[in-house]
Amino acid sequence: MNFHDLRVNADRLHASIEEMAQIGVTNNGGVTRLALSEEDRRARDLLKQWMIDAGMSVKIDDFGNMTGRREGTAPLAPAMTGSHLDSVRRGGKWDGALGVLGPLEIVRLLNEHDIQTARPIEIVNFTSEEGSRFEPAMIASGAVAGVFSREFVHSRVDQNGVSFGDALQQIGYAGEAENRPLHAAAFIELHNEQNPLLDDADLPVGIVEGIRGITWWNVAVTGESDNGPTPMTHRRDALAAAAEIVVGVREIAQQTGDGATGLVGRLRNEPDLVNVIPSKVVFSVDFRHQELRVIDQMIGQLHELIDTVKERHGVEIEAEQLWLSEPTPFDSTVVQAVEDACQSSGIPAMRLWSGPGHDAKYMQAVCPSAMIFVRSHRGKSHSEDEFSAPDDVEASVNALLHSVLAIASQP
């Protein structure tokens, strides 16, 4: 049999996704499966059973990360793939689950065709990717990459004061540090896009070149409260000043182009009365781009704008960085392997960058990594409206199949 003609069993793939989506199903057909919850335990139990049924061994590490392993024919580091089974509240059924169940279908297919690979194939279900119950997001892949300490991770608490460590014990998924998914030849994560770039381009599959960088800033404008009839020339209006910066943040991103984004999502106004001049406005700024240089350039433009607005309105403005997540370019060899797999299998695809973070962002620090995206309707995600068409899902898993086979076949 020619490997290039190998295709996954779409019916079996969709059936597994639907069966998993019943765990934590919402009234509107979405999923609520918070990390380390009873629903998460049931999802893990099901995955574990499916892995064992597919002849895989299953290991659990000290963060609850599950690794299923299909042995290879040579004593080599595995080709690793995976994603997460936890979800946000009222999320979609593909987010995370596709990147775990797509690989499972690949193993089932290889078993069916009795195909042996040189390298082992490992499938990881990372714990608590979403950060909806325990913050921050991607905490367990970050811990594997050494970004977060074990103490930090285990001491995170949810809204009810339950710690990550206790929740992990409670659902019976606390394992050993030696089982961390650290020793792979490469890691490839399949995920739905969560952005409309593929939908716009009318393409089913994306070859992800990296995760864009993000910076969050907090801007505080202090003016002076005064009566409504105060003449225009005597005002130090914090909201009028802030509004110019809100408009400017959008313009800076638009003028930068090349996928740059700028957002003011949060804004608080004081004293917030119809006929009183606002004395204080505090707002957030979120800039994203694939190059740190460009993010720095947008922040520079923000500071220039702030200086102009300070002068024009006679207000005080303080801006401080809350967070910087530097851009993470993926490994060019692995990205190329994905592109080659799409081309040789005739799967229409394009290269793009991811806006949101994913476990692969941290895994890139552990081993050469890349991602595959499947088109998501209108880019909707973290929503019960999330939708990926069955044909697209099938194409994306076939792209993963041939990418993993390429890695797993390499000596």
Add this chain to the structure above:
Amino acid sequence: MNFHDLRVNADRLHASIEEMAQIGVTNNGGVTRLALSEEDRRARDLLKQWMIDAGMSVKIDDFGNMTGRREGTAPLAPAMTGSHLDSVRRGGKWDGALGVLGPLEIVRLLNEHDIQTARPIEIVNFTSEEGSRFEPAMIASGAVAGVFSREFVHSRVDQNGVSFGDALQQIGYAGEAENRPLHAAAFIELHNEQNPLLDDADLPVGIVEGIRGITWWNVAVTGESDNGPTPMTHRRDALAAAAEIVVGVREIAQQTGDGATGLVGRLRNEPDLVNVIPSKVVFSVDFRHQELRVIDQMIGQLHELIDTVKERHGVEIEAEQLWLSEPTPFDSTVVQAVEDACQSSGIPAMRLWSGPGHDAKYMQAVCPSAMIFVRSHRGKSHSEDEFSAPDDVEASVNALLHSVLAIASQP
């Protein structure tokens, strides 16, 4: 004696203002004397005693308005003046009180010099001008002018559920409808400016040509909530759209000039999260000008701007008028009488318009009216920082003296 040389007794004037300011005095030298409170009762009792001591008769109407009367020599309608003794929480000592105690000093002065006027002179202390305890503001002068019914006024309740009518009974100032201050030849109100126009012009006294009109609008922008990394071209960002209108409101007022003001004082943003595109922003717009035509023109420009922003951002925008208070030009004859009084007495003064409303706004519907302003430092009012210099206060009462004498001398 030449009337033109007549000047009030400044020491007696300031002493009365200081004595009144002790009723409800705050730690920082301001005044809290809410309408129909125990402090208001004590202020009324003191005023009543002072009026009686000055040989005046005192009448109370069914809204608690107090009218002190000094008889004239002819059977003519009185020259009326007055303002209010109630205050906002932590307000200043001149706001309202000056317009009651200035006239009292005038009567004392006339008594001292044994000057008789053709017309009677009446001093009114209007109830609940501020609206801090019972809304709306200027409720009792409005009731005298027929804008509010007696039932409406008496049924207003404060934060504790106490009605205006009950509070009036409780402090013993519920009088008869026949005592309403309805039958004057003219009404002149002296008040501190509450705006910095006189301070800017370095003039002690203002001749008020009218009360500017105000309109309040509510604007609701509906966009679409989405993830932070959504491409700029795919956003329907309610806050980015609203910010352009906030900037525009300021520009519309600035370009209109001629004292026009525009303010966005209140703004609420949803869902108000750092990395989520705002889906709904609701904000207020406050436009003011002395001509209704100009207010209408600014609203027209606001609507044009809304249409542009709707198109540019793909958002829905609804704008509705919450309130319109039309401009109230004062009576040109009375305004001229005030100007003549200032000129003949050598008091530096200029004509201007009032931003805030005053009891004289409603009294203009009852009889020909006007106002005199005294300079207030930096225009501060409704604040413990309110300050009018003693010399300015003296000059403003002398301006009132000669204005009232001019009216009271007319047959």
